[in-house]
Amino acid sequence: MYQFTKKIAQAAMTMAAVATLSTAAMAADISGAGATFPYPIYAKWADAYKKETGVGLNYQSIGSGGGIKQITAKTVTFGASDQPLKPEDLDKNGLIQFPMVMGGVVPVANIKGVKPGELKLDGATLADIYMGKISKWNDAAIQKLNPDVKLPSTAIAAVYRSDGSGTNFLFTTYLSQVSPAFKENIGAATSVEWPSGIGAKGNEGVAGMTTQTDGAIGYVEYAFAKQNKMTYLNLINKDGKVVEPKSTSFQAAAAGADWANAKGYYLVLTNQSGADSWPITGASFILIHRQPQNPAAVQDALKFFAWAYKGGAKMADELDYVPMPGSVVSLVEKTWGEIKGADGKAVWMAAK
Amino acid sequence: MSQQAESMALSAEIQQRIQRQRMLDRAFRAVTMFFALLVLVILGAIIISLVEGSLPALKKFGWNFLTTERWNPVTEVFGARAPIYGTLMTSAIAMIVGIPVSFGIAIFLTELAPEWLKRPMGTAIELLAGIPSIIYGIWGLFVFAPFLQRNIQPLLIAVFEDVPVLNTFFAGPPYGIGILTAGLILGIMVLPFITSVTRDVFETVPALLKESAYGLGATTWEVVWQIVIPYTRVGLVGGIMLGLGRALGETMAVTFVIGNAHRISPSILAPGTTISASIANEFTEAVGDIYTSALVALGLLLFVITFTVLAMAKIMLIRMQRNAGTRT
Numbered sequence: 113m114y115q116f117t118k119k120i121a122q123a124a125m126t127m128a129a130v131a132t133l134s135t136a137a138m139a140a141d142i143s144g145a146g147a148t149f150p151y152p153i154y155a156k157w158a159d160a161y162k163k164e165t166g167v168g169l170n171y172q173s174i175g176s177g178g179g180i181k182q183i184t185a186k187t188v189t190f191g192a193s194d195q196p197l198k199p200e201d202l203d204k205n206g207l208i209q210f211p212m213v214m215g216g217v218v219p220v221a222n223i224k225g226v227k228p229g230e231l232k233l234d235g236a237t238l239a240d241i242y243m244g245k246i247s248k249w250n251d252a253a254i255q256k257l258n259p260d261v262k263l264p265s266t267a268i269a270a271v272y273r274s275d276g277s278g279t280n281f282l283f284t285t286y287l288s289q290v291s292p293a294f295k296e297n298i299g300a301a302t303s304v305e306w307p308s309g310i311g312a313k314g315n316e317g318v319a320g321m322t323t324q325t326d327g328a329i330g331y332v333e334y335a336f337a338k339q340n341k342m343t344y345l346n347l348i349n350k351d352g353k354v355v356e357p358k359s360t361s362f363q364a365a366a367a368g369a370d371w372a373n374a375k376g377y378y379l380v381l382t383n384q385s386g387a388d389s390w391p392i393t394g395a396s397f398i399l400i401h402r403q404p405q406n407p408a409a410v411q412d413a414l415k416f417f418a419w420a421y422k423g424g425a426k427m428a429d430e431l432d433y434v435p436m437p438g439s440v441v442s443l444v445e446k447t448w449g450e451i452k453g454a455d456g457k458a459v460w461m462a463a464k
Numbered sequence: 465m466s467q468q469a470e471s472m473a474l475s476a477e478i479q480q481r482i483q484r485q486r487m488l489d490r491a492f493r494a495v496t497m498f499f500a501l502l503v504l505v506i507l508g509a510i511i512i513s514l515v516e517g518s519l520p521a522l523k524k525f526g527w528n529f530l531t532t533e534r535w536n537p538v539t540e541v542f543g544a545r546a547p548i549y550g551t552l553m554t555s556a557i558a559m560i561v562g563i564p565v566s567f568g569i570a571i572f573l574t575e576l577a578p579e580w581l582k583r584p585m586g587t588a589i590e591l592l593a594g595i596p597s598i599i600y601g602i603w604g605l606f607v608f609a610p611f612l613q614r615n616i617q618p619l620l621i622a623v624f625e626d627v628p629v630l631n632t633f634f635a636g637p638p639y640g641i642g643i644l645t646a647g648l649i650l651g652i653m654v655l656p657f658i659t660s661v662t663r664d665v666f667e668t669v670p671a672l673l674k675e676s677a678y679g680l681g682a683t684t685w686e687v688v689w690q691i692v693i694p695y696t697r698v699g700l701v702g703g704i705m706l707g708l709g710r711a712l713g714e715t716m717a718v719t720f721v722i723g724n725a726h727r728i729s730p731s732i733l734a735p736g737t738t739i740s741a742s743i744a745n746e747f748t749e750a751v752g753d754i755y756t757s758a759l760v761a762l763g764l765l766l767f768v769i770t771f772t773v774l775a776m777a778k779i780m781l782i783r784m785q786r787n788a789g790t791r792t
Contacts, residue, residue, distance in 0.1 A: 276747075
């Protein structure tokens with residue numbers, strides 16, 4: 113009996129030792145939480161980064177709201193949000209923010225006889241569809257924009273994202289910019305009160321619902337539309353030009369943006385001017401404390417971000433994300449100088 | 465002399481052993497009691513945090529929270545009427561579908577099925593309970609909803625087109641997803657719960673009673689309606705309540721197929737939302753105190769509704785047990 117207890121005690125001690133070892137190994141990982149939209153690319157970067165440096169990333173894609181809550185509560189080293197925080201909110205919580213990667217939101221549809229890229233809409237018409245003002249595909253407003261397309265009289269089933277998401281934020285921000293009525297009645301947020309239509313959960317839900325329903329229109333992240341070969345729609349941008357959703361048109365929107373004068377990088381890339389700009393483009397942001405409790409952890413995180421800016425562009429491209437332009441990256445790296453440890457030294461400078 | 469000493473030593477050892485065993489018993493009792501109390505503590509903690517979390521929203525909206533249909537995160541006006549309606553409506557549809565089918569299965573299994581079929585069939589139905597709800601959701605969205613959209617819903621709309629009242633109830637367009645679809649999926653999901661309880665209580669009916677009825681020339685139909693169901697009445701209600709509790713709180717499967725619209729439509733083909741679906745959809749990205757608090761308040765409401773249902777079930781089960789004692 114005594115022998116047995118002794119054995120158990122030994123086993124328990126060994127296990128405790130193993131547990132401490134593994135937590136020590138975990139502590140070296142960079143911890144972050146937030147937006148689901150950039151999760152695939154963060155995961156891919158993290159994988160490659162771990163192979164190169166041995167430092168892993170523990171990123172929980174719990175949603176932008178959760179990411180903001182966790183970084184405010186200081187339970188993670190960085191938070192991630194698809195919706196930029198306003199400069200005053202950043203100051204209130206002692207945070208800095210910077211854009212990490214970009215993506216586009218693409219309207220998709222399921223209309224009999226209409227091929228991908230055949231139909232084009234402008235923002236006001238899209239807003240009217242989602243407000244329930246335009247209810248048939250052969251409505252004069254749509255026909256006017258597409259004189260060559262034979263449109264059926266099918267009822268439009270507007271499909272929206274029911275879960276709060278950065279995709280919703282970009283889409284509603286764009287519609288609010290181009291339609292005063294949309295701004296007045298619905299507004300822009302990660303979830304809004306849609307007056308009509310059907311809600312589906314996640315990109316996959318919207319894609320599924322749109323593909324299944326005759327006459328449906330929806331909006332998904334670009335990667336989703338591309339990989340599922342959905343019938344995407346072209347949009348008419350701020351300059352009045354017809355643009356196709358593709359990597360170069362998202363980059364055009366980012367290139368035209370005035371990052372240098374955007375306080376706290378508070379910049380939403382929707383409805384940018386420029387002949388080739390895709391109107392529903394957005395960046396995903398990282399949030400870090402200005403005076404972190406654990407400067408060493410932040411240093412590790414910054415090293416990872418710097419690595420991703422420099423060497424991650426190709427991987428981003430492969431997953432249909434848009435890497436940040438070089439000019440923005442050097443601005444961001446300058447901003448990192450504001451992150452200071454308890455000793456007042458800049459964390460990022462020490463890393464270099 | 466030596467014999468006496470030996471027996472003394474023996475009795476001392478026995479005494480010691482008895483004492484040790486008593487102590488072990490006491491320790492065991494303390495540990496089990498701790499576990500039992502832990503449940504109460506956790507329950508209490510959940511209630512407290514729910515109430516605390518929902519206070520800002522409840523203070524701001526008061527009773528209007530229950531009666532407002534609007535749910536606008538942009539202007540921060542929140543009301544729970546649409547989710548409450550959706551929760552009760554989908555559960556009601558689930559019960560309308562689930563109860564008769566479950567009863568039928570239970571009657572077949574206890575009264576009519578040949579012996580060799582009883583066990584595999586009973587197990588198959590209980591297996592339904594083991595399917596994760598996300599699977600029901602995905603199946604509902606990609607298989608069941610398109611089927612309803614193409615075949616059932618156009619038929620319902622066409623059949624009831626000229627019938628007053630019912631034509632608003634089954635008004636188009638057929639989206640495939642909506643309150644009805646969610647209710648039907650829930651109906652399938654509660655089947656195993658109601659069926660297994662129903663079957664168990666049907667088996668408590670004494671053979672004497674049934675055989676007497678058969679002996680008097682009663683048909684199976686008459687035995688079921690006049691002997692089995694009256695005898696097990698209270699237990700049946702308990703089973704139904706368990707199924708209802710499950711239907712009220714189901715989240716993932718419903719979220720996929722209900723259409724997630726914070727609106728109350730007269731038509732059950734239209735999209736709606738339930739309490740749990742709203743929370744699952746919006747909690748992750750809810751920014752702002754009032755928004756989060758409104759979602760927690762929804763959770764509190766669901767807790768109150770479910771708790772009431774389960775408490776009723778418990779009371780009925782207790783009454784059934786008491787009655788079972790007096791009747792046989």
